[in-house]
Amino acid sequence: MxxxxxxxxxxxxxxxxxxxxxxxxxxxxxxxxxxxxxxxxxxMILSDNLKVIEPISRHRRNHSQHNLTLAEIICPLEQTVIKEGLLLKAKIADGGKKLRKNWASSWIVLTGRKIEFYKESKQSAAANLKPGSKPESVDLCGAHIEWTKEKSSKKNVFQITTVTGNEFLFQSDIEFIIAEWFNAIKNAIEKLPKEISAVSKNKDFKIPRSSSSELLSNFEAESKEPKPENRRSLIFRLNYSISDTTDKKQVKSRLKKFINRRPSFKTLQEKGLIKDQVFGSCLHRVCEYNGSTVPEFVKTCITAVEKRGLDVDGIYRVSGNLATIQKLRFVVNHEEKLNLDDSQWEDIHVVTGALKMFFRELPEPLFPYCFFEQFVEAIKIQDNNNRVNSIKGLVQKLPRPNYDTMKILFSHLKKIAAKENKNLMSPQSLGIVFGPTLLRPEKETGSMAVYMLYQNQIVELMLSEYTKIFGSEED
Structure with a gap:
């Protein structure tokens, strides 16, 4: 007390x-x-002569109930718009699973970390979005971007592959626009930290909000030296990685020796172990292999069509079953003999489709690249006689395999046009089908629509004036 x-x-x-x-x-x-x-x-009671300072709130209303994602911490400027505009977009894979390719026009918005897709401009699309819904987007962290020609027949196409296995194609007919988009997205990917890509694979990974004292204590706990019981496993992993690196070096060395000792492709061809394929090879090489100035496959197809296809409605215009055409292509490339009378080739549209594919896959078309502009200038001549003579002079300058193959093919197409009342294939229709296949420029330019008109007219003229250009069919 x-x-x-x-x-x-x-x-x-x-x-x-x-x-x-x-x-x-x-x-x-x-x-x-x-x-x-x-x-x-x-x-604490302050005197009257001191100002009262209001305490600063360290939290926002209702935010204590939410978690903060890693992207929000690392990329605070991800909402900054770098570029936006209209492109064609197609999603071809989702999480590694292939999807059917469907091209659609989309308003693309590129920010510091991701790409967002809208059906219309961002301002009008945002007004139409339902409350709580978000637009489709692509996380660029760890993504890979590249130009591609194999994934689409369209020109100016590039592909973006994300770390989660999603694949997108983007396209525009205007080259400088698609080039600007490619460079902008590539720069955005390169600016993102590389280590984030490994974390971003786990979509559910979040960092809970916590006080600064808790973060500091966690950091100090992680920065401590490993416990003695964990040191043994660490040493084991280091030794394992060293031995693994040694094994990889040995494997690379053995592979290098094997590659240096293997015979060249030319040697295998000379020994007959590998032969040139018919589809996709140069015309003169296929002719050399067949010992003729006209490929045997072209002769075989023409014979089959003239035997059972001259009266068929839409011959050469109607497409055959693509799977069967590819099967025929495989047989031609890997077997010595081909029998088009076999029941599996009973659809004549499969034969015509394979013949068109042969000419379409030539590395250089039947009308060589160096003659393309000359043929276009010749078809522009107003006087018909001068136009025909100019075309004839160019045809006679062609290499022998090109000339002989062209003569046989146009003779065959002339017979097709002669049956126009039954097969409904006029010289003009055949020109539309074979013009872009037989005649095309080496480099595509902005005037392709105009060139296509000239391509059709050249084939149509050569069919209509076959005798003047090539002579009689018996010659």
Missing amino acids: QQLASSENSAKKLHSSQESTGAVQLRIKSANSPHDRHSQSKS
């Missing part, structure tokens, strides 16, 4: 001294309080 009284007296003295200075008041609850000494608390 004496101690308690002395402590109360000292507290009163301290209280009186603080009141005189107006700085700090220490408030002690009565000893009769149920919490006794454990309920002591300090309160």
